[in-house]
Amino acid sequence: MNIEKKIELLRQMYTIRAFEEQAEQLYALGKIHGTMHLSIGMEGSAVGAIAALRPDDLILSTHRGHGHCIAKGADLQRMAAEFMGKATGYCRGRGGSMHIADPEGGNLGANGVVGGGIPIAVGVGLSIKMQKRDQVILCFFGDGAANLGPFHEGLNMAAIWKLPVIYVCENNQYAMSCSTRRAFAIPRISDRAAAYGMPGVTVDGNDVLAVYEAVSAAVKRARTGEGPSLVENFTYRWRGHSKSDANVYRTREEIESWKKKCPIQRFRALLIKEGALTEERAKQIEQQSYTAIESAVTFAEASPEPNLESIEEGVYA
Amino acid sequence: MAIPVIMPKLEMAQETATIVEWLRQEGEAVEKGEPLLVVETDKITVDIEAPASGILAGVRAEPADIVPVTEIIAYLLEPGEAATPEMAATAVPLPPPPAVQTAPALAKTRATPAARRLARERDVELRTVTGSGPRGRVQAADVQTSPITPERPAPAAEVIPLQGIRRTSAERLAASYQGVPHVYFTMRVDMGEFEKARASLNASAQRAAAPHVSVTALLVKAVAWALQRHPWLNSTLRGTEIHLLPEINVGVAVALEEGLIVPVVQHADLKSVSEIARRVNELVARAREGRLAPADVAGGTFTLSNLGPFGIEQFTAIINPPQVAILAVGATRPAALVSPEGQIVIRPVLRMTLAADHRVVDGALAAHFLAELREVLENPTLLLW
């Protein structure tokens, strides 16, 4: 990976962090309707995985999908506007935080149902294969989704048909409050890949380059017609499951210990150590990210509400 | 010691009575036997006497209240005695109000949406339309064939509550007309001899200062005479049994302002014409004054309705259950008859129509009865038989 790309990954991680911190603030100010699921602390997973894709490749995201969306190259203004339910948003205010989608940009949507994207990935993979297109579909899901029936059906079907799918499990160790220690009898979720006849690998999800490497190998396999893979990014979410989470199921010490493993600080330090980046340049990137988000939010706030007369538009084609 | 005043049971089949008015206020003294209040039953309005002397207290039924018989409606206290809480506590349970409460439901017409639309379009008052659908529901076709209501808006009608005698008559007549298969028979009678006999009787009556013999009175006698010979007409249907009744009690329909009432001439077959005349006159007068006693209207076995005095020549009447027949009599009018000699003669003619319960009385039976009755009316001396 060249230096420019590495710097771009750092910028993406900062942008995600900035977006989500800003989102929290907007929520605190009462400007956000509903809830949101923040991926603060998990930026390395989203950015590292998507860095392995080409711009024309596709992703299926999750309810914790702001990072996926930004890493896939979303327009920050349209994204912020959707987040605020505005007419200028990606989904014209119909989707919100949990359903941001940008089909043109290759983002086939965040999903409010845990595991909801896993069977869809089968269809997308099938479609790519039938149309003999040179694309892959990367499907994100969390540790919780790996215990759902669709995981079984989806991974099996993708495997038997050798579909160009990369299943990326973002294991942040908690399905809402239920820890993976209580929900799995196996040490690694990637161990399940063997059951479907596909490679499975677990990587440090807070190491953006490790994620990139692992997903790149899976992408190569998918693109060459060898079929799907399962990559498990072992990571941690700093915030609660959603805005209503009081974090009673884990200790402050645990959270603090993971904050010390911040994927952004780690990558920044690496780049500075490698000489790819100066401290000043790093600060500048960080600052630019926050500025970009502020300007996106300004755009969103100034944007109009959806027209009430259009309320039912989009139900049927 | 407080004496309870109860709603008296005045008739066999009576379950409730309506308070008309209290003749004493609460706290007023009343002597035993003095009228204390007026109540109205289905048939009559009567004064209820105080059951004891005392001070009226604890009145718990207001005028217009419908009270089950035997319920306590007030107390009579001894001077100085105080009303107890129990008196107030044992409030009269307001009866499940019968027809009065169903009346509003009747006011709402059952009709299909289509019928309602047509009625709107054609300016037809739905409640004036007879419904042919299930449960009397008005269908569109019923509205189509009904006359258009002439003017709108209809002038406000004067509302007269259907109650007392009128309500009882209405319910009984409707029940009879719907439940009893009526069959009608009309016969003409040459009243020449009857009129002669009545004139002669009245001449005697005048001399003896006895009551005037009306057409009705003499008809009652003749009807009783014919009933003696045709006991099936003097019967009642109980389930699957026809009971031939031991007495001949002829009811006489009397139209009052409050409705129709039928006082009864008991044992009409055993009474002389003079006795019947006295009784009929007395009953009619009492009925008009609202002073009929329960016994005056009880026990009829056959009914006579004479609308002759109103100029009606012929009509049909509705049977008064549990009786099985009613005779509707019109006015006597000069009419052309063919005499037994084949001559056209002008005679005083009366038309009488028997309405009978066809379950008990068939055509031949009715014909025989009417023929017998005509025979006695045309030859009144047969009454001496």
Add this chain to the structure above:
Amino acid sequence: MREITYSEALREALRQEMQRDERVFIIGEDVGIYGGAFGVTRGLFKEFGEERVIDTPISELGIAGAITGAALTGMRPVGEIMFMDFMTLASEQLVNQAAKIRFMFGGNATLPFVMRTPAGSGTGAAAQHSQSLENWFVHIPGLKVVMPSTPYDAKGLLIASIRDDNPVIFIEHKLLYKIKGPVPEEPYTIPLSTSEVKRSGQDLTVVATSVMVKRSLEAAAQLAAEGIEVEVVDPRTLKPLDAEPIIRSVMKTGRVLIVHEACKTGGYGGELAALIAESEAFDYLEAPIVRLAGRDMPIPYNRTLEYHAVPQVENIVAKARELAQGRI
């Protein structure tokens, strides 16, 4: 016109659409070599190959996800769920995903797929293989629900469903597969959301769906001999419904009997009844709106019990007669 079966009509529609449009493919359990549990896709595997007639593992949710994902990315898949009862297994993808994706994306997506599935009782398959669950899907905005009752409608509606840009739940009936009727050889479409008057009459309107259309037409023929002229209206597309022919018919006859096989409570008949009551037809009603539907019970195995669990011709005759004669 030549006569073919409902099943053959469906197959012909699939074949002609697959010939016309490379994006159309079939996916489901046993649809390939086996030819489908009821034989609808027989021969297509040979003709189009395993890449376009795809056998799946027993993974109903997977099938639903597959057609959702494929439709979202440019294909026009036709899925098959072997029995409508198993639509429950597929319903997460159909209800939460496919039905809502276009709307959630602000209109920036289309999902042109058809999910075919046979419903209905009468085959002795008992409680878990005989249900008529159309109203579950009728209740979901974003889905279209089609229920053909004749071979002609089956072909025309299936072609129209494949060409429609929305997810279409296409509900067939097991007892209709072998029914023969005239069907043109060339491809044709019957536009979705067009109700059809299948028989004209002025005494009573019967609105029936699927196999109940056939039974209602038989009942109407019997009643005609008694002088009662029944108008039979078939919605064909339950959602979005073309209500106008139904309302017009009820305005003409003033009496309406709604017949469907699904359980009465919460069934489509309730929707139709409410729709009629809310419409202009209300003012033309000459009797209560009457529903004749499946009993509120699972379909029993025993032949006699099964027969009596859902409306039959004689039940329709009796109820229609009562209604037409003004006894209701």
